[in-house]
Amino acid sequence: MVERSCEEDPGEPLEHSRLLGADNSEHCAEGKKAEKAIILLKIVILLLALGDDMLDSPMARITEAVICYRHYEMTDPSKLRMGRDDIGPGAIGGVEELHCKVNAVQAKLASLRGWQSLLDSIPGLLLAVPVGWAADQYGRKQFVLLALLGVFLQGAWPQFVTWFWQAFDLRAVWFSACSGFMAGGIDTANTLFFVMISDVASEARRAEVFVQLGALSMGALLVMPPMSAWLMRICSPWVPALIGALLKLAAVAVFHHCPETLSRAERERRAMVGAVRWQEPSKKSWLDKFHQSSRFLLNDWRITALIATFFGQAFLGRNRLLILQYLSKRYSISISDATLLMTARTITMFLLFMFILPYISKLMIYRQLVASAHHKDLYLAQASYVLWTVGWALLGLAPNEALAVASMGIAALGQGTTLLARSFLASLLQPHEVARAYSVVSMVEMIGSMLGAPALAAIFNLGLSWGRAWIGLPFIVIGLLSAVFTAVMFAVGLQRSEHGRREDI
Secondary structure (H helix, E strand, C coil): CCCCCCCCCCCCCHHHHHHHHHHHHHHHHHHHHHHHHHHHHHHHHHHHHHHHHHHHHHHHHHHHHHHHHHHHHHHCHHHCCCCCCCCCHHHCCCCCHHHHHCHHHHHHHHHHHHHHHHHHHHHHHHHHHHHHHHHHHHCCHHHHHHHHHHHHHHHHHHHHHHHCCCCCCHHHHHHHHHHHHCCCHHHHHHHHHHHHHHHHCCHHHHHHHHHHHHHHHHHHHHHHHHHHHHHHHHCCCHHHHHHHHHHHHHHHHHHCCCCCCCCHHHHHHHHHHHHHHHHCCCCCCHHHHHHHHCCHHHHCHHHHHHHHHHHHHHHHHCCHHHHHHHHHHHCCCCHHHHHHHCHHHHHHHHHHHHHHHHHHHHHHHHCCCCCCHHHHHHHHHHHHHHHHHHHHHHHHHCCCHHHHHHHHHHHHHCCCHHHHHHHHHHHCCCHHHHHHHHHHHHHHHHHHHHHHHHHHHHHHHHHHHHCHHHCCHHHHHHHHHHHHHHHHHHHCCCCHHHHCCCCCC
């Protein structure tokens, strides 16, 4: 089918041409609106990724500096390079960074960041469903804009507290979690970004746009941490920290110009349907509906087992700041140097998602090394879990920086476990069960992430108390628990009735 251009055909009769012209103009306007929305959403997501990756390391250093200065004020004032009257924002320069690697300082830093992660997760957990429902009824833009404003404030408040560190207890940074109640914060914003793109992108183009967004985020992770480390070295951690905050604020400003992707007619239709459903008497109790909708979890033990692995991945996997702190403490290096060491992990992840996994996937199918895409996803997920387990265990035991870099590279090669396991999970479900299963997975991941940060911080502190040889205890624990989930992944296979099934790719 050939699409009509946006210009009228002069050979058409006048009345017919006017009708077609009106329809065509409306179609062209919708197309331009969709293209504008996609472009602006890409820019917003890129700005957020740039801001986050620029911000993390310097804020870790600033927080460490404040804890360190207060520690030596109480225990050994001879380590102080200047008094409170002369020191600047964030206590930067008050104590040599090398002296800040003592156990007492690192334990407080780990606990502070661990509880911060838990508190940050609560608003998203509570508001994900109601905000999602409201966005379906009343439009996406207003909720995303509110969530983005909350994201900016969530990053700006710790900067305010540490800038005026002499006036605040450092635990006041935890109040930044309250900004997550502005429409759910970054968790809700990320979900609604993909919903907005799904509203305006054709089915054929949707996957392409999602891949481009992943590439933008990965590109930001490649570029910004080294740049942040360089700025920390040549000037002050405050420079990259404030640049990161401005990038997040720029994301809010850019999104303000993004058009609403849910049309007014669709909003009115959904509101009407919702009102009718609300007025209809329910024939089944909510409990009966819940049992019916979740029955698929009990029909096949493999589904429940696979969902449990997502909890483990979320519990163990979001540990970038802990890795940064571990490298800095274990090898007595600055946080900027630790940031540069982590670049090896980022490069490996970039190569994995952009080249290695796609190449191996195509090779396994085209060379007929597997019977179906289901087998391919299963085998790749199993291999990824093995690499993930070995990499983290080696990192916890690594005696030097070179082995630590190699260990992070091995662990990064297993970073595809979540995507591959999610794909394999879909192959075990009926089509009408996939959305429900993914909703359960999202909730499980959110809970796992919320609990994981303080738990790993507590394990890190325990390792510090046991002595230098046990500093890597969190990563040894991650390796051991990952081994359990690896065993689950190997136990979860295809049944005999599924082995002979081949599908076109």
